[in-house]
Amino acid sequence: MTAETPPTDFDLDHFLPYRLDRLADRVSEALAQLYEAHYDLNVAQWRVLAWLHHRHELTAKQICASTRMDKARVSRAVQVLEGRELIVRRPSPRDQRLHELRLTEAGQALMIELVPRVRTWEAELVAPLTTDEYRRLLDMMGRLEHRLQEGE
């Protein structure tokens, strides 16, 4: 070790973007183990299923908006899921450009099996936080997101 000190102190452990990224990465990795191994889903596919489970019927565009994923990425995830018959894609009668997506029976069955596992896992993850802290955490994150949104 040299004795020289850095030119300016820039402590990355107190730098929010770095900490956020590190945590999100770890969380995402841990969560992925729940759906990758057993269900052979990648992140994009998981997200599409999660939103369809949550919202019941959506177009690819809406999923893009919800997940911040590129439309190409969503398109490819949808193709795979449709191929596996976990979702169906039906052109909207109103507008032939957009396709309404929804879970098939098999897709529903998968999610009904998977979601409780995910919830249990999440509960365990946030166990070190009180419910009040958890609420505050989400609230603060919301304010940060809002801040970024208004800048754009």
Next chain:
Amino acid sequence: MTAETPPTDFDLDHFLPYRLDRLADRVSEALAQLYEAHYDLNVAQWRVLAWLHHRHELTAKQICASTRMDKARVSRAVQVLEGRELIVRRPSPRDQRLHELRLTEAGQALMIELVPRVRTWEAELVAPLTTDEYRRLLDMMGRLEHRLQEGE
């Protein structure tokens, strides 16, 4: 919009992994604008520079540990940065396997210019939080990370 309700309630807006990912993604994207456009650095390169700025002298291995980046990714970032003469790579006299990395004059100059911009930007980002809230936020994130670490 359909009037149908989702089969089970799984509100992704209250699902921490999703919220974390979305926020980290937005933050990362905003931060990237600070170093991509003006300095032509990608995320990996920025991280390597940031750690070298912070720690002054490190090996690739140490950077891997700090940033959770794959060693191949670090290796390639280092190659580019060395090519641009922003860092130097010197085999350790003690152990020829490992290479000590440090910023060149040019690299230091770049960071001395860039870091204050980044800090200002971060300050603005977290402005909606009180300093106490910010402290708590980092603390909670730390506990969550710790929770994940002990599981592995």
Next chain:
DNA sequence: CGCATATGGTTTCATGTGCAACTATTCAGT
């Protein structure tokens, strides 16, 4: 109607990334 423009979604292409195999150096055990 008919043409220009916008929009949802797909495909192509260039790039970045992770994994695994590989090289070079060091270390441990005999």
Next chain:
DNA sequence: ACTGAATAGTTGCACATGAAACCATATGCG
């Protein structure tokens, strides 16, 4: 000292991703 295991880092390969070009349908305006 010698052989085999470990470690730091690089490279080859296969794959996922984003940007941009593209296709099909819809909409606005003359």
